[in-house]
Amino acid sequence: MPKRRILSLWFPRLGAERLIRAARGLQDGPLAVVAEQSNMQVVTSLNAEAQAAGLRVGQPVRDAHAMCANLVTRPRNTPAEAAFLTALRRWAGKFSPWVAEESPDGLIVDLSGCAHLFGGEEALLNVLEVDCADMGLSVQMGIADTLGAAWALARYAGQEATSDRNGDAISQEARATRARAGKRRHWTKGGTAPQVMTLGGGARIAAPGQSYGALSPLPIAALRLEDQVVAQLNRLGLRRIGDLLGQPRASLARRFGRGLVLRLDQAMGSAPEPVSPARPPHHFAVRMTLPNPIGLIEDVMAAIDRMLPTLCTKLEEKGRGVRTLRLEAHRADQAAEIIEVGLARPTYDKHRIRPLLEMKTDKIDAGYGIDMLRLEAIQTEPIHARTMAGHAEARRVARERLDGNTAVDDLIGKLGARVGLEAITRHHPVASHIPEKTAQTLAAAWSEPAHDWPPSPRPRPLLMWQPEPVMAPETPTVPSAFRWRGRDWQLAQATGPERIAPEWWLDDPNWRSGVRDYWVVVTEQGERLWLFYGHGGTMSAGWFCQGQFG
Structure with a gap:
């Protein structure tokens, strides 16, 4: 079985060059594709002339116009760019049947057993370069044993890791740090150099089994890490992938999360990262x-x-x-x-x-x-x-279909169009004797109406909240007068108690007060409250109010 080989194709100017293909009048002069992000217009794609003028992706449009007076801007069309990338995926299918899209501007091709049909990997990249040039597209390519390594080579091969500090970074480092840096660059002292081949058009090829040496000199950002993690690593002096490969894995995972270790394993082939080109079977x-x-x-x-x-x-x-x-x-x-x-x-x-x-x-x-x-x-x-x-459920559903009883579903859909379907919820019963756990909240659009609610041993309040302390004597006897929410209340009638014990097999912080005795209390002011006396447990005993009847 041939060794796995992955090709990464990156189209750094996809958005701008798509517009140039569609409108020939945009070929001359700098062009920028812009979109609104965080209430601000920013650049999302540039053509070669705009990049030569010093503009960059992510730059505010006002700054771009200040740097380039003759800049032409066009709004971003995200669906059209996605459709164009899909068309490129179909074109790349002539090199391998295993092609996956990498939104928003890349393709991943599994070349295992396919490169020899085009005369080898170098010849295949030459064909790719000619095809992209004929289509008017800029492309950078990378081939390696893993998806992560190919992705890194396509975007970062040839780039040196730079310091974010001012001045000469090497002269500012400590003596011990300079000594370690010299040891890391072992190929300058007789070691094996990383076998990375750079061809015309920005292509990079790492020989089979040479992912370690090919990725070592690349910046840490080539591992597809978050910007925050990259900045933290740079502040510690870890700027190249080779600086991470020699670090203890447990400490890296503990300090920067398991995502960093996972990206390292994926790039080196220790963790699987398949190329999955499967698409939804139905498209309407x-x-x-x-x-x-x-x-x-x-x-x-x-x-x-x-x-x-x-x-x-x-x-x-x-x-x-x-x-x-x-x-x-x-x-x-x-x-x-x-x-x-x-x-x-x-x-x-x-x-x-x-x-x-x-x-x-x-x-x-x-x-x-x-x-x-x-x-x-x-x-x-x-x-x-x-x-x-x-049979009862089947008859009920059949009757609803015959009667066309979809009023509730239509109402949920109309409300969801205004406030979002996630904001519309319904309650379903839960097998628990704890009052606040007898129901769970589900999204109404993705759940059926609840039927046959289990009967409650005692009436439950219409409104229920977290237990609120009640100022009353700390005795199990219902107080004749108590203070709650800054008001004094007088007892008119009390019904109870209903003893409820906590779920001993669960450590619920809200039930560390132990066994509770619940009372339905009617005050002289006309309020019907739900009070309980907590017998202590791991907390102090006392009276609390948890609900109000309608």
């Missing part, structure tokens, strides 16, 4: 290209009325219902407006989906006009995947 989407741009809500809804039946027919043929639906409105200025709606139950009924889309179309900014609309079912589920709990 329709689109409409308009001859003239539109901008009115009525026109958008008219287009939806023509697309939605086609989408629902495709879903019905496959026996699936949509749970999350996305509407993309592509504008004439190459930007895209996106809205998503969620449904409480999977369905392919257009009459239940249309009102949800209509509620959100007013959020679409048409700009200079919309020339293409696209509907896509992001999340689908089998429409008949239900587990029947006996």
Whole structure:
């Protein structure tokens, strides 16, 4: 079996070069793709001329215009970039059947047993370079035994780890540190040099079994770590991957988390990181290209009325219902407006989906006009995947389907379109005798209504909260007068006690007061409160109020 070889393709100017391919008038001059992040317009992609002018990705647009007066900016179209990357994935399928997308601007190719069909790895990279040049794309490539090593070589090979301190970093280091740094660069004193081959176009190849030496001189950021972790390691003087390889693993995991050790293992091949190109088996989407741009809500809804039946027919043929639906409105200025709606139950009924889309179309900014609309079912589920709990449950579900009783589901969907489906919840019973644990909160859109609640041994209050201290004599007898929430209360009637013991097999901090005696207390002011006397346990005894009856 051939040794595993992974190719990483990185398109550093994907967003800008996609626009240049689509609009030939943008070929001359610096170009920047911008998007809004944290209420600020920032650069997300640059062409070669803009990078030569000193601009960088992540830079605020106002700073970029100050540095380059003739800079041309275009809004980012995230769906179009994702579709373009998918098209590149299909193109890369001619080199290997095992290709995966690495959003937002990369591809991972498993070359195991495929490189010899193109005359070897060097010849294959030459073919890749020619193809990308013909497509007008800049590309950097890396080949290694692991995904992590190939990713690092494609993006960081040839870069030296720099210090974040001012002045000469070597002269500022301690004497012992300089001695260790000299030992790390062992290949300058007769050791084996890392076998990394740099070709034209930014290609890097690490020979089989040479991942350790190839990655050692690279910056720590090549391990796909978070910026915060990279900054912490740099402050400690650990700037190259080789500096980490000799450190104790237990101390690294304890101080920087297991993610750092995992990335090291993945890059060196100790931890598996498969290339998984599998895509969802079902894909439901329709689109409409308009001859003239539109901008009115009525026109958008008219287009939806023509697309939605086609989408629902495709879903019905496959026996699936949509749970999350996305509407993309592509504008004439190459930007895209996106809205998503969620449904409480999977369905392919257009009459239940249309009102949800209509509620959100007013959020679409048409700009200079919309020339293409696209509907896509992001999340689908089998429409008949239900587990029947006996004949009674089956009859109830069948009756609901015959009667068309979907009012509650439609209400949840409409409310979810405004506040989010996660904000709508319902309670389900839980097998526990502890009052505050008798119910659990579930998302209404992903749970069934609760039926047959177990009967409670005693009435429970309508409102329940964490126990609040009550100023009263510390005796088990119900006090005739007590003070709670800054007010004095007089006892009119008391019913009880109901003794509830804690769950001894669980260490619940709220129940360390031991056994509780609950009383339904009616005050002369007319309030019905739920008081209990805690017998101590690991805490002091006393009276508390935990609820109020309606």
